[in-house]
Amino acid sequence: MLKIRNLKVSLEEEEKQILKGVDLTVEAGKVHAIMGPNGSGKSTLSYVLSGRDGYEVTDGSATLLDKDLLDMEPEERAASGLFLAFQYPVEIPGVGNMTFLRTAVNGQRKARGEEEMSAADFLKEVRAKAKILKIDADMLKRPVNVGFSGGEKKRNEILQMAMLEPKMCILDETDSGLDVDAMKLVAQGVNALRDEGRAFLVITHYQRLLDHIKPDVVHIMADGRIVKTGGPELALEVENNGYADILSEVM
Amino acid sequence: MSAIKDIDVKEGVDQETVDAVREVGGEYKYGWNTEIEMEYAPKGVNTDIVRLISDKNEEPEWMTEWRLAAFSRWENMQEPNWAMVSYPKIDFQDQYYYARPVSMIEKPKSIHDVDPKLLATYDKLGIPLKEQMILAGVEGAEDAPTTPRKVAVDAVFDSVSVGTTFKDELKKVGVIFCSISEAIREYPELVKKYLGSVVPVSDNYYATLNSAVFSDGSFVYIPPGVRCPMELSTYFRINAENTGQFERTLIIADKGSYVSYLEGCTAPKRDVAQLHAAVVEIVLEEDAEVKYSTVQNWFPGDEDGNGGIYNFVTKRADCRGDRSKVMWTQVETGSAVTWKYPSCILRGDDTQGEFYSIAIANNHQQADTGTKMVHLGKNTKSRIVSKGISAGVAQNTYRGLVSMHPKAKSSRNYTQCDSLLIGDKCGAHTVPYIEVKNNSSRVEHEATTSKVDDEQLFYCRQRGMDEEEAVALVVNGFCKDVLQALPMEFAMEAQQLVAISLEGSVG
Numbered sequence: 001m002l003k004i005r006n007l008k009v010s011l012e013e014e015e016k017q018i019l020k021g022v023d024l025t026v027e028a029g030k031v032h033a034i035m036g037p038n039g040s041g042k043s044t045l046s047y048v049l050s051g052r053d054g055y056e057v058t059d060g061s062a063t064l065l066d067k068d069l070l071d072m073e074p075e076e077r078a079a080s081g082l083f084l085a086f087q088y089p090v091e092i093p094g095v096g097n098m099t100f101l102r103t104a105v106n107g108q109r110k111a112r113g114e115e116e117m118s119a120a121d122f123l124k125e126v127r128a129k130a131k132i133l134k135i136d137a138d139m140l141k142r143p144v145n146v147g148f149s150g151g152e153k154k155r156n157e158i159l160q161m162a163m164l165e166p167k168m169c170i171l172d173e174t175d176s177g178l179d180v181d182a183m184k185l186v187a188q189g190v191n192a193l194r195d196e197g198r199a200f201l202v203i204t205h206y207q208r209l210l211d212h213i214k215p216d217v218v219h220i221m222a223d224g225r226i227v228k229t230g231g232p233e234l235a236l237e238v239e240n241n242g243y244a245d246i247l248s249e250v251m
Numbered sequence: 252m253s254a255i256k257d258i259d260v261k262e263g264v265d266q267e268t269v270d271a272v273r274e275v276g277g278e279y280k281y282g283w284n285t286e287i288e289m290e291y292a293p294k295g296v297n298t299d300i301v302r303l304i305s306d307k308n309e310e311p312e313w314m315t316e317w318r319l320a321a322f323s324r325w326e327n328m329q330e331p332n333w334a335m336v337s338y339p340k341i342d343f344q345d346q347y348y349y350a351r352p353v354s355m356i357e358k359p360k361s362i363h364d365v366d367p368k369l370l371a372t373y374d375k376l377g378i379p380l381k382e383q384m385i386l387a388g389v390e391g392a393e394d395a396p397t398t399p400r401k402v403a404v405d406a407v408f409d410s411v412s413v414g415t416t417f418k419d420e421l422k423k424v425g426v427i428f429c430s431i432s433e434a435i436r437e438y439p440e441l442v443k444k445y446l447g448s449v450v451p452v453s454d455n456y457y458a459t460l461n462s463a464v465f466s467d468g469s470f471v472y473i474p475p476g477v478r479c480p481m482e483l484s485t486y487f488r489i490n491a492e493n494t495g496q497f498e499r500t501l502i503i504a505d506k507g508s509y510v511s512y513l514e515g516c517t518a519p520k521r522d523v524a525q526l527h528a529a530v531v532e533i534v535l536e537e538d539a540e541v542k543y544s545t546v547q548n549w550f551p552g553d554e555d556g557n558g559g560i561y562n563f564v565t566k567r568a569d570c571r572g573d574r575s576k577v578m579w580t581q582v583e584t585g586s587a588v589t590w591k592y593p594s595c596i597l598r599g600d601d602t603q604g605e606f607y608s609i610a611i612a613n614n615h616q617q618a619d620t621g622t623k624m625v626h627l628g629k630n631t632k633s634r635i636v637s638k639g640i641s642a643g644v645a646q647n648t649y650r651g652l653v654s655m656h657p658k659a660k661s662s663r664n665y666t667q668c669d670s671l672l673i674g675d676k677c678g679a680h681t682v683p684y685i686e687v688k689n690n691s692s693r694v695e696h697e698a699t700t701s702k703v704d705d706e707q708l709f710y711c712r713q714r715g716m717d718e719e720e721a722v723a724l725v726v727n728g729f730c731k732d733v734l735q736a737l738p739m740e741f742a743m744e745a746q747q748l749v750a751i752s753l754e755g756s757v758g
Contacts, residue, residue, distance in 0.1 A: 050713050053705065078715035090710040094728025100714075103724060108715035143728065160714060 081167030151182030187212030537572030556615030559587025
């Protein structure tokens with residue numbers, strides 16, 4: 001699904017290298033988690049993969065289903081199946097949540113040469129999917145993320161994911177700012193989307209989200225590299241001993 | 252970021268979609284010219300021209316005198332220069348002040364007798380000059396009413412009104428809707444009483460010139476207690492070259508009446524700038540309510556700033572009667588230079604004035620626009636919502652006055668001005684003037700300036716929208732407050748205008 005080889009990335013504005021050779025392969029149907037201390041480059045990785053401005057790839061490659069991701073515009077990456085659940089979902093005043101979703105769904109369909117979804121089908125699907133995430137009709141009408149609580153914003157991200165049906169989902173610190181109940185709701189939404197044809201990359205600082213979204217593989221990232229890879233037990237080790245032990249062991 | 256103009260056609264995208272995208276990104280849509288034989292008055296302005304215009308309109312003597320008095324006043328006035336716009340000096344003697352299609356010399360008896368070329372012009376603009384129902388339901392607007400409705404149209408082509416629809420049907424309920432030239436002939440008492448009573452002849456340079464040389468325009472009278480059964484609209488088209496359009500609109504809403512009025516404007520593409528100086532006067536008696544909406548889409552000039560309309564307009568509503576209410580809504584996307592401040596005189600007690608504006612300036616356009624809210628009566632309320640959007644090297648200024656007079660006790664104003672900058676070579680300016688002369692009134696002002704946020708664009712694109720779609724979505728959201736105040740069919744048109752004007756302006 002997702003193949004990253006020796007990816008080196010600097011900031012465009014200042015000559016600061018953030019990613020120093022990342023190697024990662026995520027297979028279809030699997031959930032990979034990336035954990036690591038602050039400033040290790042986790043969020044940068046998600047931004048570079050999704051095509052945000054401000055980063056310069058100096059070396060290496062990243063492909064999604066054998067297509068060169070780094071060569072595509074952000075919307076082409078999205079249409080190819082890449083989805084990023086933002087750590088800080090963006091507010092768009094005056095634009096109804098429903099309008100936003102429908103424009104996005106049909107934008108991707110258009111880019112793939114598929115027929116646009118009819119208003120009736122769209123409405124039916126969005127209502128069904130919103131229900132699972134306990135998103136009510138009012139929230140669907142309100143402007144995108146404006147005045148949403150932290151939990152509502154994150155649930156809204158998952159609703160977008162459910163509607164867009166991506167192949168590769170990246171969740172960037174989706175647990176930040178959530179209480180336990182909200183986190184459970186979000187995890188439930190994500191788990192409902194787990195599927196043989198879909199892969200997840202869950203970026204998180206803490207182990208607690210991984211209690212609810214069980215990973216197949218856990219990576220530890222530090223100083224712009226993946227320094228250790230293991231099974232779910234690696235997350236527990238971090239939880240119990242912190243990052244210091246692992247880092248001193250590998251570096 | 253890639254330019255939107257270079258649309259890479261990917262395999263599997265159907266041609267229709269590609270064509271549609273190209274068309275939206277295309278040039279000014281209304282820039283074509285109607286080939287039609289015209290009758291012109293000689294170039295320039297002097298007392299002979301003023302008399303000639305009055306004569307062509309078969310006006311009574313008092314009207315001619317009124318015009319001549321205005322002209323002699325105008326000769327001693329100076330062009331104002333306080334607005335934040337710059338343009339080459341206008342040679343007022345190098346313009347035509349009167350131009351009418353030859354086929355209009357003999358006045359057609361009804362719309363059926365109008366020259367087919369003129370009818371075709373309005374057809375092409377999407378303005379129905381037939382008395383037919385308009386289906387207002389638009390695709391994608393799920394909650395829009397889809398019941399057929401009527402809109403009466405007065406069509407002004409260069410210097411003359413070519414026809415007014417639904418006149419007879421309106422007359423049955425007592426509503427008068429006709430060209431102002433006809434009103435001067437047919438309803439002289441009403442015109443005499445109200446013309447110049449809201450915007451005095453001496454008001455300002457352009458209004459004074461207009462008073463001398465206005466050639467046509469619309470007249471509306473709504474009798475007491477009548478709710479106008481359909482929307483009224485005037486569609487202005489400047490077609491002839493080197494010709495100024497000076498139209499005059501007078502709307503009188505008598506006690507307890509209601510009317511919604513729309514105004515649209517377009518012009519062909521010409522390399523030389525053209526002058527447009529209109530005056531709109533609205534009189535509101537007790538408990539009357541008027542909604543006046545404008546979608547101004549005059550030719551804005553080309554990408555290098557050649558040509559376009561210089562738009563100097565004076566619009567004012569006088570809420571004379573207690574509890575009357577006026578609402579101005581404007582979407583300004585056209586014109587090379589705009590100088591326009593639709594205003595409300597809140598003279599009666601408990602009167603209300605509202606002003607909602609979106610001004611979009613792209614390429615070399617300059618807009619200096621805003622409103623004046625003059626609170627004279629007690630418990631008067633006004634609200635101003637202005638959104639200015641600048642792209643290219645355009646300059647967009649909001650200029651507004653809120654004035655609370657000593658007798659305007661317990662009055663309120665709320666002003667919100669937002670400016671949006673797209674790109675880093677354009678400018679936005681906010682110039683609010685506030686005068687409060689009593690201590691029980693309240694004035695609130697908020698102003699913000701934001702750039703189309705890169706974060707918002709990235710968010711939209713990550714979800715699969717292309718850059719053009721993303722900009723249109725974000726900007727439309729920004730404008731929604733204003734669009735919501737527009738009648739339905741205009742709101743749809745305005746949304747398209749927003750998308751078109753901003754095409755290719757990012758990056």
